[in-house]
Amino acid sequence: xxxxxxxxxxxxxxxxxxxxxxxxxxxxxxxxxxxxxxxxxxxxxxxxxxxxxxxxxxxxxxxxxxxxxxxxxxxxxxxxxxxxxxxxxxxxxxxxxxxxxxxxxxxxxxxxxxxxxxxxxxxxxxxxxxxxxxxxxxxxxxxxxxxxxxxxxxxxxxxxxxxxxxxxxxxxxxxxxxxxxxxxxxxxxxxxxxxxxxxxxxxxxxxxxxxxxxxxxxxxxxxxxxxxxxxxxxxxxxxxxxxxxxxxxxxxxxxxxxxxxxxxxxxxxxxxxxxxxxxxxxxxxxxxxxxxxxxxxxxxxxxxxxxxxxxxxxxxxxxxxxxxxxxxxxxxxxxxxxxxxxxxxxxxxxxxxxxxxx
Amino acid sequence: xxxxxxxxxxxxxxxxxxxxxxxxxxxxxxxxxxxxxxxxxxxxxxxxxxxxxxxxxxxxxxxxxxxxxxxxxxxxxxxxxxxxxxxxxxxxxxxxxxxxxxxxxxxxxxxxxxxxxxxxxxxxxxxxxxxxxxxxxxxxxxxxxxxxxxxxxxxxxxxxxxxxxxxxxxxxxxxxxxxxxxxxxxxxxxxxxxxxxxxxxxxxxxxxxxxxxxxxxxxxxxxxxxxxxxxxxxxxxxxxxxxxxxxxxxxxxxxxxxxxxxxxxxxxxxxxxxxxxxxxxxxxxxxxxxxxxxxxxxxxxxxxxxxxxxxxxxxxxxxxxxxxxxxxxxxxxxxxxxxxxxxxxxxxxxxxxxxx
Numbered sequence: 076x077x078x079x080x081x082x083x084x085x086x087x088x089x090x091x092x093x094x095x096x097x098x099x100x101x102x103x104x105x106x107x108x109x110x111x112x113x114x115x116x117x118x119x120x121x122x123x124x125x126x127x128x129x130x131x132x133x134x135x136x137x138x139x140x141x142x143x144x145x146x147x148x149x150x151x152x153x154x155x156x157x158x159x160x161x162x163x164x165x166x167x168x169x170x171x172x173x174x175x176x177x178x179x180x181x182x183x184x185x186x187x188x189x190x191x192x193x194x195x196x197x198x199x200x201x202x203x204x205x206x207x208x209x210x211x212x213x214x215x216x217x218x219x220x221x222x223x224x225x226x227x228x229x230x231x232x233x234x235x236x237x238x239x240x241x242x243x244x245x246x247x248x249x250x251x252x253x254x255x256x257x258x259x260x261x262x263x264x265x266x267x268x269x270x271x272x273x274x275x276x277x278x279x280x281x282x283x284x285x286x287x288x289x290x291x292x293x294x295x296x297x298x299x300x301x302x303x304x305x306x307x308x309x310x311x312x313x314x315x316x317x318x319x320x321x322x323x324x325x326x327x328x329x330x331x332x333x334x335x336x337x338x339x340x341x342x343x344x345x346x347x348x349x350x351x352x353x354x355x356x357x358x359x360x361x362x363x364x365x366x367x368x369x370x371x372x373x374x375x376x377x378x379x380x381x382x383x384x385x386x387x388x389x390x391x392x393x394x395x396x397x398x399x400x401x402x403x404x405x406x407x408x409x410x411x412x413x414x415x416x417x418x419x420x421x422x423x424x425x426x427x428x429x430x431x432x433x
Numbered sequence: 434x435x436x437x438x439x440x441x442x443x444x445x446x447x448x449x450x451x452x453x454x455x456x457x458x459x460x461x462x463x464x465x466x467x468x469x470x471x472x473x474x475x476x477x478x479x480x481x482x483x484x485x486x487x488x489x490x491x492x493x494x495x496x497x498x499x500x501x502x503x504x505x506x507x508x509x510x511x512x513x514x515x516x517x518x519x520x521x522x523x524x525x526x527x528x529x530x531x532x533x534x535x536x537x538x539x540x541x542x543x544x545x546x547x548x549x550x551x552x553x554x555x556x557x558x559x560x561x562x563x564x565x566x567x568x569x570x571x572x573x574x575x576x577x578x579x580x581x582x583x584x585x586x587x588x589x590x591x592x593x594x595x596x597x598x599x600x601x602x603x604x605x606x607x608x609x610x611x612x613x614x615x616x617x618x619x620x621x622x623x624x625x626x627x628x629x630x631x632x633x634x635x636x637x638x639x640x641x642x643x644x645x646x647x648x649x650x651x652x653x654x655x656x657x658x659x660x661x662x663x664x665x666x667x668x669x670x671x672x673x674x675x676x677x678x679x680x681x682x683x684x685x686x687x688x689x690x691x692x693x694x695x696x697x698x699x700x701x702x703x704x705x706x707x708x709x710x711x712x713x714x715x716x717x718x719x720x721x722x723x724x725x726x727x728x729x730x731x732x733x734x735x736x737x738x739x740x741x742x743x744x745x746x747x748x749x750x751x752x753x754x755x756x757x758x759x760x761x762x763x764x765x766x767x768x769x770x771x772x773x774x775x776x777x778x779x780x781x782x783x784x785x786x787x788x789x
Contacts, residue, residue, distance in 0.1 A: 142678075151677045154703075158670050257504050259665055259694055259789040261718075272702060347669055347702070348695045354505065354664040399674035405632050405660040 124371065126422025127386035130415065134393045142400035151396065153279060159392040160285035161186075161343040162362050163385065167292040168336030169363040170384045174296070175329045176309035176376030177236040181225065181243035182337050182363055186356030188251040189217040189341035194260040194351025207267035214345070215338035221247055222334015226327035244360070251353035260351040271346030281343050288339065293381040305329065309376030366391060369419045390415060488748060488756045491525045495750035498547035500531040500540055501558040501582075501739060506663060506691045508714050508736050511787030512558065512583070516739035526747055537564040544568045547577070554578040554746035558739055563587045578749045582742040593749060595766045596742050598734045600636045602771040604643020606732045607686045607711050610773045611644075612651035614684060614709050614729070623683035626657040626675055626708075628668070628696055630688045640688050640713070657682070661692045665789075668695030673703065682708040690716035690731060691789050697722065715774055717786035723779045730775035736787045738769065 138146035145151060165182050172179050192198065193214035202209040221243060228239045262268060273280050296302035307315040308322050316322045337356075344355050368374055369390065370383025394415060398408045497520065504510035513533060520528035529552060531543035537560045545568060547555050555572055559565035562584040569579045569591035581592035615623050627644060630637040637660070648654060657679045661667040668687070676682075676699065687696045690712045700706060712719045712731035722728035735741075745763055748754070754761040774782045 145677060145680065148677075154673050154677050158673060252505075257510055258507060259691065261694070261789075344666060347698070348665045349698050350665045350694055352665050355666050357662065357664055357666070395670075396674050396677065399659055399671070400678040402657055402678065404658070 124380065124383050124386055126419055126425070127370065127383060127390065129422060130419045131386060131390050131393065134390060134397060138393065138397040138400065142397065145400055146397065151400075153282065155389070155392050155396050156282045156285070157279050157347070158395075159388050160279075160281040161340045161347065162359055162366075163285045163388040164288045164336050164340045164343065165333075165356075165359060166363040166366040166384050166388050167288055167381060168333035169367050170292065170370070170372055170379055170381055171296065171305055172236075172329050172333050173364070173367050173372050173374060174309045174376055174379040175305045175326060176312060177229065177326065177329065178364070178374075179225065179240045179330065179333055180237065180360045181221065181240040181247055182333065183356035183359035184244045184247035184251070185218055185221045185334060185337040186341045186344060186359060187353050188221065188247040188254075189214040189338045190345050190351035190355045191251040191255045191260060191353055192217045192351075193341065194262055194345060195254060196260075199262065199264055202264045202267070207264050207270070210262075210264060210267055210345075211342050214341045215335060218334040218336070218338025218341065219331050220334065222331040222337070223327065225334070226330030229330065230323040230326040248353060255351065255353050257353060259354075262345060262349050262351065268346050268349050271343065281347065284339065284343060288336070289381060289385055296379075296381055306377060309378075311377070362391065365416055369416060387419075390419065488753055489523075491523070492751040492753070494525045494527055495553040495747055496527045496529065496550075497743060497746050497750070498529045498531065498544075498550070498552040498555045499557075499739070499743065500543050500547070500555070501533055502540075502560045503533045503535040505535070507716055507787050507789040508689075508691060508734070511736035512739045515737050516556065516743050519740035519743045523747060525751075526743070528743075535560050537561050540565060541568045544572060548572050548575050552577060553750040554580065556580045556582060556739060556742040556746050557592075558582040558742075559584050559586070566591045578746060580742045580746045580749070582739045593765075594745050594763055596738055596745065597766070597768050598738055599768050599771045600639035600734070601643040602768070603688075603713055603732045603734055604640040604645070605647045606643075606771045606773050607640075607713065608644040608647025609650070610711060610730055610732070610775075611648060611684045611686065611709075612653065615651065615653065620683050623653060624656045624679055624681055625653055626679055626682050626685040627655045627659075628672060628675065628685065628687040628692075629658065629660040630663050630692070632660040637688065644686060661689075661696075663689050663692050665692060665695035665698075668692030669699045669702075670695075672696040672699035676700070676703045676705055684709045684711065686711045686713070688713045690714040690719040693719060694789055697727075715782065715786055716789050717783070718789050720774065720779050720783050720786040723774065723776055726776070730773050733770075733772050733774055733782065733785070735769050735785065737785065741767070741769075 135146075165186065169179060169182065193210045198210055198213050225236075225239055225243055228234050229236050232239070271280055275283055296305065304315070304320050304325055307318065307320060308325050312322050341355070345351055348355075366387030367379070367384050369387035370380060370385070372379025372383065391412065394411060395408060398411065499516055499520070501513045501516070502509060504513050517528065517530060520526045529547065529550070531540070531547070534540055534543070540560050541564070544555060544557065544565070548571065555569075555577055557565065557569060557579060559569075559581070562581075563586070566586040566588050569581065569586055570588060572579050573590060573593070579592045581595040583596075583598060585595060585597065586592055611625060614620070625648065627641065629641055632638070641658075645655060657675055659671040659675045661671040668689075672687075672695065682705075685708050687693050687710070691714065693712050693716070697710075700710070709729040710727075711729055713734065715731050715733040715736075719728060719731040723730065745767075749763050755763055758764070772782075
């Protein structure tokens with residue numbers, strides 16, 4: 076109840092000197108006026124993600140220059156968003172876990188397991204008898220279940236997140252293979268596919284889900300006790316515990332939350348591909364972690380932004396799209412992805428160093 | 434022990450059988466259509482009688498060791514299953530099946546176990562041809578007949594017989610069929626798209642090369658190309674982007690029907706069907722789409738290679754030849770055909786279709 080107070084002064088006491096520093100820096104600058112407005116811009120939300128905005132704009136400019144209307148069409152934009160949506164939802168969840176000082180390598184495997192479990196014949200029959208919501212519920216429950224196992228082992232078992240989630244990566248995908256007998260399970264329950272794949276106000280439902288999850292994630296991180304506790308736990312677990320935060324329970328909840336996101340992503344992927352498969356979500360852990368880190372979240376925990384993560388996901392998807400529109404091969408794409416990661420993080424660090432000065 | 438004493442008799446039996454089989458073949462050719470005879474594609478699991486010929490008469494019992502990679506997709510699962518099913522059809526085969534694995538070192542130790550057990554023959558679909566070459570050579574040195582399936586060893590001394598699908602031929606079949614479609618439909622300046630598998634794999638490179646070469650023969654080139662990862666998810670993602678890249682497509686060839694489930698869904702999601710959709714591998718899904726008119730054709734990459742490998746291993750171990758050939762010995766190398774399956778002949782091939 077009152078345990079968020081230690082975290083609040085910590086950030087409050089951190090802010091004034093930063094402001095001081097920026098003012099000093101601005102005053103020291105030769106072009107006083109532009110500098111200060113630049114400084115003000117930098118401290119805004121867009122400024123904090125300056126490197127990412129630039130990267131995305133450059134990509135879009137390249138897209139427009141090389142592919143013209145094919146890139147700039149609404150259809151293409153919605154395609155990018157639709158493809159970004161499912162891995163985006165996982166990345167939002169991953170942002171919380173990483174800010175909370177953890178890491179989760181098992182997200183792709185959890186997505187696979189959830190998709191397979193929710194598309195078994197038994198589940199599909201139940202869904203046909205009652206409602207397709209059964210399949211959604213199954214996927215979410217499997218996701219949360221896996222997340223809880225991760226969380227309990229890490230928080231109460233005292234094991235390293237890297238190891239626990241590595242074990243979950245192997246086990247969940249293995250279980251998915253056993254359940255599906257390594258076959259692709261095709262969904263016959265059309266209403267589920269039609270709903271999730273449908274449009275609402277001209278925008279795909281998949282994109283709406285991503286938008287809603289992003290909004291919830293932003294509010295949760297920036298406007299609630301839960302978010303402040305997450306930052307406190309990731310910044311300094313011992314201090315957080317001394318301040319009265321139930322660190323173990325909170326850590327467990329973070330992994331369960333990510334599990335929930337994985338379950339939701341599984342539903343989205345099921346609709347997108349009309350299948351459940353043990354190959355779903357392959358290497359998503361790397362995509363999600365890369366998006367989160369590019370977004371400016373510290374791998375060591377304690378700081379991070381949801382907006383940055385969204386940019387991270389969009390940059391990757393736009394990159395793939397622009398490359399495909401220009402008919403470039405996948406090997407070139409991989410090289411460009413590597414370069415983008417490095418450039419975006421470098422830009423991000425420069426900007427962060429200038430605006431945060433911490 | 435009895436092997437050597439029976440040998441002359443068996444030779445004689447084989448020769449007679451070969452003569453009978455040759456006669457049967459001549460009769461078969463005159464009474465049937467020579468093309469698309471399902472027997473020619475290798476009948477498995479269809480419940481039919483085995484092809485005529487003395488080779489299927491029970492002989493001395495042979496022990497065959499079978500090791501294949503982990504079936505992480507439908508095609509490979511079908512390969513493993515049909516091999517085991519084939520072995521069960523012969524009462525003179527005792528099959529030892531090693532646990533499927535994607536770990537080359539584990540597979541090497543499995544082959545070592547087979548060598549120690551002294552099996553008569555080994556049918557090996559390696560996780561990686563190059564990595565399994567050394568142990569296969571050792572098996573050959575130990576007097577065990579090795580039949581190499583699908584992924585080739587790097588040394589000719591590592592296997593008695595190699596049986597391969599034709600990846601380059603798949604591309605050629607798809608490309609030639611595409612050329613035919615362009616000509617038959619009088620398409621001017623066609624937009625041709627290709628959805629490949631994993632670009633780093635030689636098999637994908639071979640398929641693409643064959644496709645390009647065949648298209649070149651009718652003056653066409655691939656206009657848009659993407660590579661997926663043989664998974665449904667990547668198929669959907671890459672196809673979605675491809676559709677944006679090309680507002681109009683005339684022909685699209687997707688290398689793999691397993692990823693094709695996602696590719697097809699991307700087409701459906703975007704409401705695009707202006708093109709001829711050609712697949713690859715020959716899954717049951719693809720064949721059903723062909724029956725329903727939702728897909729133009731698919732190019733077969735037979736999932737019966739390991740099953741054929743089992744048959745060849747049995748013949749080799751029993752010192753028989755292939756009754757349909759004049760040559761008394763089993764050939765060194767067999768490359769399977771990659772026929773095009775379309776609405777005209779899909780019913781003949783349906784039984785070869787594997788579930789994704």
